[in-house]
Amino acid sequence: MGINLAVSAAPSREQRLGSITGYDGTLKELATLGCGGCLKNKNRGFQTVSSCVHTHAINQLAGLDDTLVVDHAPIGCAGSQICFTVAKNKLPVIPGASQLHHARVFSSNITESDTIFGAVDKLKESIRIAYERHHPGEIYIATSCVSAVIGEDVKSVATEMQKELGIPVEVATAEGLRSKIWASGFDAYCHAVSRARVKPSDKRNNTINYVGFNNIGLQHVSPLFKRLGLDIICLTATATRDDFERAASSIASWGQCGSQSSYLCSALEQECGVKYFQHHLPYGGIGFERFFLDIARYIEKEGIARQVIAEEKEKYRELLDRIRLELKGKKALLAMGGSFTYEYTRILGELGIEVLHSVAYHYDPKLDNSNQDEKVASATDVFELKLNVSSSVNDAQQLETDLLVKKYNPDFILSRGHDATSYAIAQGIPAMDVDIGLIVIGYRGMAQFGVYLTEMLRNTNFTKKLGQHYVSPFTDAYENLEPFSFYEEEVA
Template identity: 30%
Template structure:
């Protein structure tokens, strides 16, 4: 049975045996010696985490002519205020208009938590449709309805005949999973069940393959990076459709009509790509992330090989790599011998670490937010390029482990998410954001632009050095003397 026949997607702990707790060396992962990294394995002490509602909102709020209705407490969705900057920027970059995301909340009270919130949800759906007239309403289940047993899908089914908007039930009950990447599955699940055509696309065996590709972007990159990948794909003659961010709901069905789907981040895309293949016979490629020089070439070569365009791709890759090498030549001497630490979602952390090694940095540490099967080949690539004897931390945040590692390693630069660089910054380490929708990271242009920004950062690292003089982290000195993985079971810690 297809997962899409279920009311909500399975947890990644169950579907992919994903995990969030591991601490050892890169070599232990590249050789699959991860005895502590098991589904639901957790620390005996945990500091914080991320709710899967956050990345889900980051995608849903980008959909044109849509509205997000969060069913839960009033605080759920407060991150939309910060994330709205990316929505405004994305709309401006694509269409030259300043447009905000739209989100509402049922704002459940204590009485409704006790008595049930289904009547209030139905009323809110009808009022949202009447007042805003959206094409789509994402009805998002947060923790509270999951705990009290509200039947969100049932309310959606009962209310749908009364409203003009299409209703998509999205399950983001944060307590159900520790792998917040399940959020991508939740959004894709709703899109696949509601916005894609019901009929199986008929494709004749005799039909010659076309050259239309789905370029999947589940908030993996901003518009500037989309343009870079479009440039490379169009140079080989492909027609490119980008899904799902900033895609009109009525256009989502074109996902089922393409000749090939291409993942830009396997962490994000496997759930939907498997569905497109099973139901609509759209094949897919889910190897590599096009960040880094060699990874971009491999990503592009895989697409070209599918269409029998190997020679054309090789010529394009050779030309691009030659131009990039010339542009990087003045920058790379500064990077030689500099130590770098990469922290992000698993695939992004690894592919960025590979790029750092290509630029001449010494990679001395990696933190990935979770681990699953898709990144195993990336660990092998990185181990071959950089060696194996440096720390790898699988952690859904846990800044106390990060602070310990950074004090021991003392990297020259730390690359992490914009809301996750403060620990390194307070230790006086130069930091650079690993993902920002307004900056280049992907493809050959991304490799150059990241190198250029790091060059400027390392030329003048005084800001973080000065910051560390006046701002201190809350950890005792005794913690820095201990094993950073002390609280992870079977990693030399308390539970071993």
């Protein structure tokens, strides 16, 4: 497919990848239609508030070391970033990164009069003030719905300010109206940071890149790759420009999921020749075995990889057997991001748990890498492992999730962000907001998750009592709806 870093904006996921936010059926049907290029989106006659491209572009950019973001938007658009400051300052510091600090997000504070007379001069002044206060090594300007609608020439401002300040000033096209899929915000981040930091290299070092939200769990995963002679470079929150420079010479890359990391991994592959591994993800036992062997074959160290796998499998065998015994017969419902909902579907299967239904917040039928013969990880599981489950896609339409919880009445629900767990707990059903990224890799990651799950399910008294006192705020007419009652005809 190819990524064009010469242009200032990354096309939306709907345009590039054919991604969707509306579907109900099975995972097998979803993967088959996606791989065949026949997948269509379903619109809704009614929908609730979802997340926003703008928020997710800014929170990724603001995490980078020695940088700041100028948000060319009304002040409210930057208001959600405080929660990402809290999360960022809990992360382990990457060697070489600056001391932890608040997320540096400045707003140009577009007002009603600015929408009439323009706010270009206001943007320039905001950039100057931000630079004088922090003297960052680079600045990113995030566009917004308002700046796009009034036609602000933000690219020209970036060019002018780069000459004036003598540092990279890049634009992240982060208008919320660009896409219904908030993961397009991750693409805006990846496009901007690729233009600013990804420089072609012909060198090849014994390193492998991990692109994700954070590096939590690196101390457990790094020794496994050391056995293959590879050091991990984390292109995550707090990543430095030196990290990106070294990443351009790595042997390979992988990302925590296709949603957050596909674009950057693909840029490194296209611009620098760094192989992108994306059709197997290393979560749980089966996922780790396939992924680790893929990497090992690529660098011709399959024998060492098989030895590592055998050791890890035996190390956690007894614990996993006890976990499986305790979880036998349990049934679950999942609601989380487009990659991890299916990764956890597979992991729960490894633990002997039946998944009644999985909700993905969007679905990508393909990713950005140049080899379009490689399937996305969820489709790989369908065809390699015969994985299938009742499945739907919604962009955090939690009223749909609420109806699905009522319909399936699972023993527990797993979720990732966007508060889907609250709908289960209100009904007296245990729920867990799960980990993603390095912490879930391999047999250790699966065992740790299994321990957390068994501990949660051993005592569900509080949740059950809470459910007994819950009074639904919805009408009887709503409570009796089918989960997908709001769907309209499929659209191309």
